[in-house]
Amino acid sequence: MRDFLLDDADRAFRSEVREFLQRELAPRAADIEDRQDWSAVKHVVRALGEAGYLRLMFPDLYRGTLTSPGLTHATILSEEAAYLNYAFETTIGTALSCAYPLHRHASERLRDAYLAPILDGTAIGAICVTEANVGSDSAGMETRIDFDARTNEWVINGFKRYISNASVADVYIVYGIATGTDPSQAGMTAVAVPATAAGIRFPRNYTFMGRRGCIVGEVEFSDCRVPADHLLGEQGGGFRIMRGMFNFERAILGGSGLGVARSAFDIATAHAQRRQSFGQALGCKQLIWEKIAQMSWRIDAAELLTYRATKMYDAGADGKALMKEAAMAKLVATETANFCANETVQILGGDGITKEFGRAEQLYRDARALTIVGGTSEIAKYLIAGRDLPDIRINL
Structure with missing residues (x-):
């Protein structure tokens, strides 16, 4: 069962935001990818702001239907956006990472001047x-x-x-x-x-x-x-601000990784069931079956770790109390995105490396950034081990 840690309200929100993105982002995804159309990006950002989706992280400013909005819902938004176009998700993920310290640490005047327009979708x-x-x-x-x-x-x-x-x-x-x-x-x-x-x-x-x-x-x-x-x-308080921002960003990147991984997985499973090879469906081949199974369990593991971190944050954990869990979410989800994108290209063969036969090659290129941005996989492992080895300082 997917979304094991989500409740009915979370699932209803996923359906709502998925429908919204299918309407606003999906028709513009090709223009963003092929023409790098910034006007298309701005259009969807503005639509997200008008719908109130950029306020999910800030319960005191949120005006939507959710009774307890939080990082879980912002991560669902990230996941669904990355499923369609990770480049677009990067834009809003970065904007929210900017909004986070403004909301927590800026004066009221600065919040009015800079935070409000970001949340309204009129500024980046x-x-x-x-x-x-x-x-x-x-x-x-x-x-x-x-x-x-x-x-x-x-x-x-x-x-x-x-x-x-x-x-x-x-x-x-x-x-x-x-x-x-x-x-x-x-x-x-x-x-x-x-x-x-x-x-x-x-x-x-x-x-x-x-x-x-x-x-x-x-x-x-x-x-x-x-x-x-x-x-x-x-x-002198910048490192504490940055640490909180990175916890937030790494959980969001867990959602990004999940979106890319799921998108690749859906392409791979559809192809494995449709494509005929040696007189039967490609998915009947043992090596293909093994690839699908590997992708599936990795996605489930990434999802569990990602939404564990967001649920912890929404329950009040932050700073050092969330650093390991946020790092695990980011590490596993982004590594899973790379694994799934690579295996999908391999399953599709020639179709996987050409733009003319779908998005597999785009996902392969997009996924590669995920294990670098927001802290490399190596740094995530350092943060994880740092909690488990509290009596020593690891020599990087």
Whole structure:
């Protein structure tokens, strides 16, 4: 039985959001993939905002029919969107990852200015963490966030790359090391930077093998200034904010992985039952049967781990209490997406590597990013083992 950890209200919500995405996203998925049509992405984002689906994570702002909205429902949305088009899901997943710290750590004025438009679907958010010399080792950031007491402003200098929604976002959550601190977790600070701020520049966007239609690029800050109240939380509190954001993002990525895996699995099972080979259905072959079984149990395992993490979050777990479970969800679901996409291409043979015969090759390209973004599979394993070996510090 799929969705074992979901209740009837969750299942009803899945049916509702699936119908919505079939109406709004499915007809535009090909344009997003083939033409990288940003207007199509914006249309669906706006529709999601108008329907209230971008507020699922924030019960105090939610106005829909669910009695207890939360991360479980945001992850269901992520899963169903990724099933149709993972590039699109990346856009909204990133925007919600930006909304998360704004909701929890921004002043009321900032929430009105930046959070409300994201949740309404009229604005896009982005997160600036990765740098040229900093990926998983976020404590080694070179970006500096200095406070100018004379003008009562934060001054940002640094260079970020692999930033989803770069150049098209309306607000950026920027992490860096604060004035007078060493490059370490203790000095990490977060500020909100609007796209209109002087000193922000977007040198280039990247071309990826997959996720076509998702805009990813570089963001440069050169004496970029924002008012003092654009600080999130407190100076030096950025690592705690980032940890909570990553728990949220990794659970959402569990949903992304599930969506891609399920999409590949459905293509594979349909082909295995339809295609005739050596006088019988392809699925009758023992090696194909084994591939289908492997895909099926991996999807079930990924689903159980993903919705365990979301249910824990919705019950109040966060921070260190959720780090291992969120990492497990992300690790298993994204590795499962890669496994299922690869096996689907193999089952389809030549049809699996051509655009003319379906989406298998797109899923194969899209899935590859999942074990890298939001923390690599290797970092997820480190976080898992770190809980199980509390008396030692693992040497990466």
